[in-house]
Amino acid sequence: MVCTVPPFTPYKSPIQAFSVTKPSLAPPSGSRDFLPQEALFRERVFATVKSVFTAHGYAPFETPAFERLETLSGKYGEEGEKLIFKILKRGEKAATGEADLALRYDLTVPAMRLYAHRRNDLPRVVRRYQIGPVWRADRPGRGRFREFYQCDVDVFGSASPLADVDVLLALSRVLEVLGLKGFTIRLNSRQALRGLMSACGVPPVKHQAALIALDKYDKIGVDGVSAELRASDLPQRATKSLLNDLKSNNPEAALRARIESDDEGKAGLLAADNIASRVAPLLQGGMIRVDPILARGLDYYTGPIFEFIADDGADSIAGGGRYDNLASLFMKESVPVCGGSLGIERIIMLLQDQVGFEPAVGAVCYVTVWDEVDQGDALQLVAALRAEGVSAEVDLAGGKLSRQLKVADERGCRVVIVQGPDEKAAGEVTIKEMESGNQRRATKANAPSVVKELIK
Structure with missing residues (x-):
């Protein structure tokens, strides 16, 4: 007896069985998206x-x-x-x-x-x-x-x-x-x-x-x-x-x-x-x-x-x-x-x-994260700033400090707070004004008040 095996046919899902036209990514005529x-x-x-x-x-x-x-x-x-x-x-x-x-x-x-x-x-x-x-x-x-x-x-x-x-x-x-x-x-x-x-x-x-x-x-x-x-x-x-x-x-x-x-x-x-x-x-x-x-x-x-x-x-x-x-x-x-x-x-x-119009898309204050161990400290600082009515966000990009500063600048943040090993040991933070480049040290507890004064 000769057994005939039919040729292999790859499975096609119902979606693959129909030719799908790639949709336009632009909004419908007469409407707009806003960044x-x-x-x-x-x-x-x-x-x-x-x-x-x-x-x-x-x-x-x-x-x-x-x-x-x-x-x-x-x-x-x-x-x-x-x-x-x-x-x-x-x-x-x-x-x-x-x-x-x-x-x-x-x-x-x-x-x-x-x-x-x-x-x-x-x-x-x-x-x-x-x-x-x-x-x-x-x-x-x-x-x-x-x-x-x-x-x-x-x-x-x-x-x-x-x-x-x-x-x-x-x-x-x-x-x-x-x-x-x-x-x-x-x-x-x-x-x-x-x-x-x-x-x-x-x-x-x-x-x-x-x-x-x-x-x-x-x-x-x-x-x-x-x-x-x-x-x-x-x-x-x-x-x-x-x-x-x-x-x-x-x-x-x-x-x-x-x-x-x-x-x-x-x-x-x-x-x-x-x-x-x-x-x-x-x-x-x-x-x-x-x-x-x-x-x-x-x-x-x-x-x-x-x-x-x-x-x-x-x-x-x-x-x-x-x-x-x-x-x-x-x-x-x-x-x-x-x-x-x-x-x-x-x-x-x-x-x-x-x-013209170039409003900042980010918060007023950007809090950097030195390393994974310091994430909790950064979150506490952000919470303290927000409790004082300061618009604040924590870094989500990660990486070196220079990269975090670049992200803060791209997002239009006016002030950046850094707490590295030296500042942490002293119970302080460094507060940097992005436009002028001026920076100062302040106690962690006093940081929200200093930032509020800077952004008046």
């Missing part, structure tokens, strides 16, 4: 924002990263609606391709939903701030991301113009404390814009389309606005009136004169002038002007609207306004609300360009 230096700089900025908002009497709101789709839909206009990141139904319903949730587009609408839900637990007038990420399915570009942070302030329950003033002053103060060099607040009113539409003969059903086109004036110019107005099928008289004003030698003066020819428009400009007159004397790092061209595209604005523009750039770094009717989408009655949001990502980029 310690960048993350620390951002944390410092957010901490400053929070401290200023708190000093102005605002308290934090927190809402989920995602909302029911119906909560967000219909709040941001036709263009904004397209940018909502929708979440498909889960489990067996996933195959339908339908969505029932969405990542939050901004912080304002979720905050309004929370206010309506918990209104009975809140005071009559609420000053709220919120800092957190939002998501938009936008085309990424410089300063424009699909995932980014917003820093918002809002006043719920006050129709007083002083609430609008307070919001503007809070946002302005953040920029001043952060050291942003120069900004201009452009202020207008939706009442003024409605007056402009009426004076130009724009039908009410076409108001939003005309305002969206006007809102792009700074970016696309007169020709671009002209194309968009004609595409919106506005009456010829209305298009001609708007374009004539934009093409005049002084577009702002021409638009203002046309707005003042309408009673509602005149009242809107007067309200904006009043707010500007209250804010202007209190600004330290910027200026404010009423700009009849400013439109802002979001549907929910009802009164004063504003944008902050950095002096060294055309992009908006903050924006907001009054949206008294938004509450009626969640409640039976309307509630007066005004607020604003910092374009914090653009602000961070401007700050990095202006002042």
